[in-house]
Amino acid sequence: MTSARATSLLAAAALFVASCAQTGNIQKIEPGERPTIESDEAGLWMQMDRVEEDLQTSGKVVTDPDLNAYVREILCQLDTSYCADVRTYIVRNADFNASMAPNGVMIVWTGIILRAQNEAQLASVLGHELAHYIDRHSLKRWREIRSTTDAAVFFTFATGGIVGILAGFAAYDSIMSFSRDMEREADTRGLTMMRESGFDPRESAKIWQQLIEERDASDEPEKKSAFFSTHPAAKERSETLAKLAEETDNTGTTIGRERHAAVTAPFRRDWLLDELRQRDYGRFEVLLNQLIEAGMEDGELLFYRGEMHRLRGEDDDAEKAIAAYTAATGSGNAPAETYRSLGLMQWSAGRTTEARAAFETYLAAQQDAEDRAMIEHYLQQMQ
Amino acid sequence: MKRPIAILAMLAVLGGCAAYSLVDAKQQTIGGTYTVEPGIQWSKITDDKVEVWTVDGASLEAIRFYSGMEAGDRLFTVSKDVKLPTYDPAMKASEVMEFVVDSIARGGAGNVEGTALRPAQFGTVPGFRFDLSYTSSDGLWFDGLAIGATIDGKLHLIVYAGARQHYFPKYRDEVERMIGTIETT
Numbered sequence A: 001m002t003s004a005r006a007t008s009l010l011a012a013a014a015l016f017v018a019s020c021a022q023t024g025n026i027q028k029i030e031p032g033e034r035p036t037i038e039s040d041e042a043g044l045w046m047q048m049d050r051v052e053e054d055l056q057t058s059g060k061v062v063t064d065p066d067l068n069a070y071v072r073e074i075l076c077q078l079d080t081s082y083c084a085d086v087r088t089y090i091v092r093n094a095d096f097n098a099s100m101a102p103n104g105v106m107i108v109w110t111g112i113i114l115r116a117q118n119e120a121q122l123a124s125v126l127g128h129e130l131a132h133y134i135d136r137h138s139l140k141r142w143r144e145i146r147s148t149t150d151a152a153v154f155f156t157f158a159t160g161g162i163v164g165i166l167a168g169f170a171a172y173d174s175i176m177s178f179s180r181d182m183e184r185e186a187d188t189r190g191l192t193m194m195r196e197s198g199f200d201p202r203e204s205a206k207i208w209q210q211l212i213e214e215r216d217a218s219d220e221p222e223k224k225s226a227f228f229s230t231h232p233a234a235k236e237r238s239e240t241l242a243k244l245a246e247e248t249d250n251t252g253t254t255i256g257r258e259r260h261a262a263v264t265a266p267f268r269r270d271w272l273l274d275e276l277r278q279r280d281y282g283r284f285e286v287l288l289n290q291l292i293e294a295g296m297e298d299g300e301l302l303f304y305r306g307e308m309h310r311l312r313g314e315d316d317d318a319e320k321a322i323a324a325y326t327a328a329t330g331s332g333n334a335p336a337e338t339y340r341s342l343g344l345m346q347w348s349a350g351r352t353t354e355a356r357a358a359f360e361t362y363l364a365a366q367q368d369a370e371d372r373a374m375i376e377h378y379l380q381q382m383q
Numbered sequence B: 001m002k003r004p005i006a007i008l009a010m011l012a013v014l015g016g017c018a019a020y021s022l023v024d025a026k027q028q029t030i031g032g033t034y035t036v037e038p039g040i041q042w043s044k045i046t047d048d049k050v051e052v053w054t055v056d057g058a059s060l061e062a063i064r065f066y067s068g069m070e071a072g073d074r075l076f077t078v079s080k081d082v083k084l085p086t087y088d089p090a091m092k093a094s095e096v097m098e099f100v101v102d103s104i105a106r107g108g109a110g111n112v113e114g115t116a117l118r119p120a121q122f123g124t125v126p127g128f129r130f131d132l133s134y135t136s137s138d139g140l141w142f143d144g145l146a147i148g149a150t151i152d153g154k155l156h157l158i159v160y161a162g163a164r165q166h167y168f169p170k171y172r173d174e175v176e177r178m179i180g181t182i183e184t185t
Helices: A003-018 A040-056 A065-078 A080-085 A110-115 A119-134 A137-148 A151-159 A167-175 A180-196 A202-217 A226-230 A234-247 A257-276 A281-296 A299-312 A317-329 A337-348 A352-365 A372-381 B007-012 B093-106 B167-179
Strands: A087-091 A098-100 A105-109 B021-023 B028-030 B034-036 B042-046 B050-054 B061-069 B110-122 B125-135 B141-151 B154-163
Touching (some): A040 A087, A040 A105, A065 A087, A065 A257, A080 A119, A105 A119, A180 A202, A202 A281, A257 A299, A281 A299, A317 A337, A352 A372, B061 B167, B093 B141, B093 B154, B110 B141
Parallel strands (some): A087 A105
Antiparallel strands (some): A098 A105, B050 B061, B110 B125, B141 B154
16 A cells, blocks of 8 residues: 555545544444444444455465464454454564454464464464454544544544555554553453463463563663554553453463464564564564573574574674574574574684585585575685 | 555655756766666666666666665665664675665565575676565565675675566666676776
């Protein structure tokens, strides 16, 4: 979607909805329910339907059927009755964020799936977003905005300058950031859904705690993540969720670490690369440590620990990178690129014998290496 | 939420309000460090260490000539919130490709890949070359190629990219021919 189109769509939405905004108590939406055509809610739905059309061809949506089926299965397990009303879109984005539009579009960023250490943690996020839909928080928020400001001006201001894919949803998020009460309501309903559908609700607080640790270790602590910017008081919420989980009758016991690891394994490398590309080394290091401490240590994670040190390049990072690559090569599933990176670091350190060995191992392990000609050139240069 | 931006469009506005000027089909000096000889007329805008040339519009195809990149330089800027990779003269060719690929990805492109990294002559200087592919923020596929060399610790780099459908192939032969005319000064 272009900037102009996103802006005009939302401005049009504002004008449309401003003309017929309604008041009154807002009940939760029933399964299968659609807003009546003359309602302000129908206007919100219509505009988000248009944005959804653009989303579908954006190139950022992960279309893998197995991964999508996995996310939908968890969503539908949380509440079977709303399963058909909600359309989930997995969007390739390294940050931790999810959003729920009033028309049933739920966007889940890959950064969330990467960070969720098990099915229950992912269920906690999906349940929270589903609760926003069920309790019609978008409509409530919209009517609050209508009562306090000129919506058309607000929309136009908020969308100015936003360009590209997901612009509509970005603008929507910034406008429709839910109130603290709505977030609490979504937390509570989400936790109830987790418990009643068999997931261990105690995992909900844990994912928040993991995020807090990441934020505290960030190279740019002043820069809030997308989720923190719209979900205030993370520490308070983590503590509240932990307390709520203990207070409830913990009928749910499913954690699902092994299945989550198995389903996400084919994608984890790309998602880790997305995160590393953000060049927030402090945050990346904590994320890696969390995954390793959660029992996921393997050659792939150790390779990325080496990549983090190689790219940061401060103090003793070179030796730490070499140590991480070396550890990775002893872990079974280290990618072949581990040897290439090891070769580069050893070469930079002046250890040409070790560098040669690493490059030769890379070429042997990666018969169809795209960069074979360059690696062979490196080997010639070292002679 | 981040604000992904089409790479070509973003690069097109390098230089702020700078206007396009015509590039005639005769030898052109890039940043005082190397020359190329275009065979057709291009339009260009210039920033500190990069010239962006296009025929049909930078959102469809563009060739970017970087010259004299030094430690800490970025390929482009997006916004103060988006941290982009920086160039380091110690980078090997593999790491320069990573620098380019990661920059494009951080600019908002998807499915970014650098492939077929291989040695290549940059004029008479030994350098490297690789291919690129990515999707724009609108889901449109782009192909590209890059050729470069490090001379006295400074990176000189040429990146051509265009929409896979029609525009990349449209000027590819001209770009290849122009690469063949590189002379370092």
